[in-house]
Amino acid sequence: MPLKVVILRIDLIKMIKQLISLHSLRGWLFSFGLLALAVILLPVLNIFIPEESFLHVPDYIFPLLGKYLCYALVALAIDLIWGYTGILSLGHGVFFSMGGYAMGMYLMRSIGKEGMYKSDLPDFMVFLDWKELPWYWYGFDHFSISLLAILVLPGLFAFVFGYFAFRSRIKGVYFAIITQAMTYALMLLFFRNDTGFGGNNGLTDFKRILGYSLQEPSTKMSLFIITAIVLFLSYILSRYIVKSKLGRVLTAIRDVESRVMFSGYNTLNYKLFIWTLSAFLCGIAGALYVPQVGIINPSEMQPANSIEMAIWVAVGGRGTLVGAILGAGLINVAKSWFTVAAPDYWLYFLGVLFISVTLFLPKGLIGIFDRFSSQNKNKKL
Amino acid sequence: MNSENTQVKDDLIDTRHGCILYLENITVSFDGFKALDDLNLYIDDGELRCIIGPNGAGKTTMMDVITGKTRPDKGTVFFGQSMDLTQMTEYEISHAGIGRKFQKPTVFKNHTVFENLELALHAKKDIWTSLFKYLTEEQKETINETLKTIGLMEYSKTRAGLLAHGQTQWLEIGMLLVQDPRLLLIDEPVAGMTHQETEQTAELLSSLAGKHSVVVVEHEMDFIRSIANRVTVLHEGHVLAEGSMQDVQNDPNVIEVYLGS
Numbered sequence: 242m243p244l245k246v247v248i249l250r251i252d253l254i255k256m257i258k259q260l261i262s263l264h265s266l267r268g269w270l271f272s273f274g275l276l277a278l279a280v281i282l283l284p285v286l287n288i289f290i291p292e293e294s295f296l297h298v299p300d301y302i303f304p305l306l307g308k309y310l311c312y313a314l315v316a317l318a319i320d321l322i323w324g325y326t327g328i329l330s331l332g333h334g335v336f337f338s339m340g341g342y343a344m345g346m347y348l349m350r351s352i353g354k355e356g357m358y359k360s361d362l363p364d365f366m367v368f369l370d371w372k373e374l375p376w377y378w379y380g381f382d383h384f385s386i387s388l389l390a391i392l393v394l395p396g397l398f399a400f401v402f403g404y405f406a407f408r409s410r411i412k413g414v415y416f417a418i419i420t421q422a423m424t425y426a427l428m429l430l431f432f433r434n435d436t437g438f439g440g441n442n443g444l445t446d447f448k449r450i451l452g453y454s455l456q457e458p459s460t461k462m463s464l465f466i467i468t469a470i471v472l473f474l475s476y477i478l479s480r481y482i483v484k485s486k487l488g489r490v491l492t493a494i495r496d497v498e499s500r501v502m503f504s505g506y507n508t509l510n511y512k513l514f515i516w517t518l519s520a521f522l523c524g525i526a527g528a529l530y531v532p533q534v535g536i537i538n539p540s541e542m543q544p545a546n547s548i549e550m551a552i553w554v555a556v557g558g559r560g561t562l563v564g565a566i567l568g569a570g571l572i573n574v575a576k577s578w579f580t581v582a583a584p585d586y587w588l589y590f591l592g593v594l595f596i597s598v599t600l601f602l603p604k605g606l607i608g609i610f611d612r613f614s615s616q617n618k619n620k621k622l
Numbered sequence: 623m624n625s626e627n628t629q630v631k632d633d634l635i636d637t638r639h640g641c642i643l644y645l646e647n648i649t650v651s652f653d654g655f656k657a658l659d660d661l662n663l664y665i666d667d668g669e670l671r672c673i674i675g676p677n678g679a680g681k682t683t684m685m686d687v688i689t690g691k692t693r694p695d696k697g698t699v700f701f702g703q704s705m706d707l708t709q710m711t712e713y714e715i716s717h718a719g720i721g722r723k724f725q726k727p728t729v730f731k732n733h734t735v736f737e738n739l740e741l742a743l744h745a746k747k748d749i750w751t752s753l754f755k756y757l758t759e760e761q762k763e764t765i766n767e768t769l770k771t772i773g774l775m776e777y778s779k780t781r782a783g784l785l786a787h788g789q790t791q792w793l794e795i796g797m798l799l800v801q802d803p804r805l806l807l808i809d810e811p812v813a814g815m816t817h818q819e820t821e822q823t824a825e826l827l828s829s830l831a832g833k834h835s836v837v838v839v840e841h842e843m844d845f846i847r848s849i850a851n852r853v854t855v856l857h858e859g860h861v862l863a864e865g866s867m868q869d870v871q872n873d874p875n876v877i878e879v880y881l882g883s
Contacts, residue, residue, distance in 0.1 A: 255756050487752035489737055493730045500728045503689060504742045504801065505716035514749050 263480045272473070279306075279469035284462055300458040307465040307533040309573050310472050314526035316553045316569035317472070317479055317562060322519040323551065324560035325483055326512060327495030329413070332420030333523050334547035335427050336395040340524030341537040342431075343394060345444035346378060347387035348455075348532060352448045364446065365439045375437045384451055395524030396517045403516040407509050421544045428542035443538025450532050461533065468529045472566075475522050479562055482515075491515055492560070552591065556598045558605025567606060635702035635719060635804055637667040642805055642835045643688070648697035650683055650859075657683040658694070659859035665805070670831035672846045673839045675856035676879060681839045682725060684856070685807050689722050690715045701805070717747070721803035725810045725839075727790040731783030735774050735793060738782050739765045742797035764800060771826070772796040788819045795826065805835045812845050824848045855879075 264272065283306075286298040315337055323329050349363045358367040362374060380386040402423065406416060434440040453460040482488050493501045494508050501508050531537045540546070549572075557568020572591070579587040602608050635642065643665040650658040658680045665671055675681055686692035688699060690712045699707040707715055716722075730738050743761060745751070757765075769775045772792040777785065782793060791811060798806050811827070812820045820842070828849050830836055840846055846853065846867065853870045855863040863873040870876055 252754070252756065256754065259756070482753070485753050486740065486755075487749060489733060489741060490752055492732055493741055496730055496732055497728050499691070499712075500724075500730065501741070502712040503716050503722050504747075504797070505713050506747045507711075507713045510749055511752075 260481060263484055276469060276473045280466045287462065300461065303461045303465040304533040307468045308530060309570050310468045311526045311530040312569040312573050313566040314472050314475055315523050315550050316557065316565035317475055318519040318522035319550055319554045320559060320562055320565035321479055321515055323554060325488065325495065326491045326515050328512065329417045329551065330420045331417045331547045331551060332424040333550050334542045335424045336399060336520040336523035337527035338537065338541045339395040339398060340391050340527030341531045341541060342438060342444065343387055343390040344528035344531045345537040346381040347384060348447035348450060349444050350382040351450065355448055365442065369434055391524055391528040396521040399520030400513060400517045403513050407512045424542050424547050425544050428539045431539035431542060441539060443536060445536040447532065447535060455532060464533050471525060471529065476562060483562065552595050556594060556605055558607030561607045564605045564607035636704045637702050639703060640666055642667040642702060644700040646698050648687060648694045650687060650692060650694050656859050661860050663854065663861060665835055665837060668832045668835055669852065670828065670836045670849060672850040672853045673837060673856060674846060674853060679856040680859040681856055682809060685722060685809055688807060689720060719804035720807065721798040721801045722807045723794050723798055723809055723811060727794050729782045729790055729793050729797065733782055734779050735782055736765060736778045738793060739768055739796055739800050743800045744802040768796050768800050771799065788815045791815060803834065806830065808836065808838045810840055811838065812840065812842050820845055
């Protein structure tokens with residue numbers, strides 16, 4: 242049989258039109274405005290405004306904001322699978338950690354012989370009296386291979402996990418529970434010293450990335466800028482997906498999956514696609530998070546962490562993308578404040594917030610804006 | 623270019639013997655209760671068949687078996703002479719050309735009427751197409767024509783969840799039409815419809831026969847009388863009687879089941 246050449250034809254002009262129509266003019270101005278604020282205005286205010294001025298942006302703000310943007314990317318990823326496709330995952334901490342560990346391994350290898358024990362091996366391995374690098378650490382001295390691992394491993398793991406779960410038609414609460422079990426099991430695995438990822442201390446004491454010192458303010462600022470751009474591009478990608486026919490199929494699966502199947506769609510493929518993409522974005526978020534925060538350890542895989550991620554989305558507003566980003570940002574700013582001012586009350590606050598949003602704002606915080614704008618429309622009528 | 627976009631293989635269904643659907647010796651049991659018990663049913667190509675029977679006779683289970691939702695414990699289901707439906711998944715069966723309307727109207731409530739039809743439309747349904755291809759003019763035309771047929775043209779941009787009950791039923795029928803199946807399975811199409819809507823539905827379904835094969839499950843006797851030339855009566859999971867409406871009505875077995883002894 243002659244090999245059939247598959248020509249991947251895309252109608253470019255229509256696609257560009259589609260891209261432009263993702264937002265109204267105001268929407269585009271707003272999103273590019275936010276991006277410019279992050280990647281131009283903040284750095285300028287940091288570099289060119291003297292420190293005495295109240296307009297000066299201090300150095301510490303960049304890793305902090307960078308961390309929030311990573312969380313926002315996680316929330317965006319969860320919104321795709323939960324808000325649009327109706328599949329609640331309480332295990333996204335795993336994909337986040339996988340990306341994070343892959344980056345962490347690269348950063349560990351970049352330390353070279355400058356660790357506490359002046360050895361070529363990472364400190365924790367010397368401490369465990371290991372003589373050579375385990376095979377799965379091979380290649381992580383190279384950034385390119387580490388990057389490949391970051392881009393491939395979380396998605397691949399999600400694909401395999403998702404394939405078996407979706408093929409068995411596991412849905413709803415059952416799916417949420419097995420994702421919790423997944424993150425718990427992997428957390429226990431990573432806690433073990435023998436697993437080879439630093440046990441409960443995880444990976445830390447990083448020195449440099451791509452040769453640039455992680456202590457340098459300019460490196461921190463660059464990481465923040467990269468994170469902002471990645472978040473922006475991921476948002477546009479997600480927006481394109483949910484506005485395409487694929488997005489309509491996903492929401493249709495969320496609403497009545499059987500009808501979608503009887504309409505001739507292989508829903509397994511659709512669910513797998515968006516699930517894998519979601520894990521992929523989450524892995525990138527983890528990889529960007531680690532150099533900015535300076536540590537990755539198994540506690541990122543605590544079941545409660547993944548639940549908190551879902552709460553960001555619920556509070557911000559499911560199925561809106563913007564809501565997820567907003568929710569992640571607001572809750573984490575609140576968390577930063579609470580854990581300093583009243584650390585004992587943070588979980589109570591989170592619980593009350595979650596319950597009240599569920600009761601009074603089923604569409605999340607973004608629903609408030611919608612309500613206002615629809616009221617305005619009604620007035621005009 | 624459009625042809626490869628819209629064309630799905632139709633010619634695989636072998637109806638040379640005049641029959642499009644063969645159900646043979648089907649048995650389905652749930653926890654010992656036999657929902658279908660050695661059921662044999664043949665549907666001719668282009669025929670409009672009505673299936674009636676008291677509650678629990680196995681009508682919906684039969685639809686589930688044909689569409690792949692339920693696997694039979696015993697028996698064979700063939701679409702045409704060569705396609706074994708018991709080995710296929712729901713979406714493959716749908717692609718092969720069997721469309722189904724549910725007993726409870728099931729449309730995508732959060733999508734507009736137009737989008738509902740777009741999703742159901744007979745086209746490639748893989749991920750790549752959904753991401754990067756857009757509706758062709760031809761496809762838009764098909765959708766608009768269907769909107770006219772089902773009388774929902776002016777509701778094109780309305781969210782389907784806001785439609786009245788009868789309109790929802792029609793939308794679901796419309797979704798079957800754009801799917802352009804060889805065989806339509808229609809479960810209680812006129813439940814909750816007004817008298818006039820019922821008449822219009824009868825007209826629509828009658829007009830479909832010939833080009834498509836149509837199997838209708840219904841309780842509403844007047845409706846059946848107005849469309850059916852052949853009626854099958856199911857009872858306790860097997861065929862009790864088959865024939866014209868008049869034959870069936872005069873069948874002593876049927877009378878006993880319906881009126882009790």
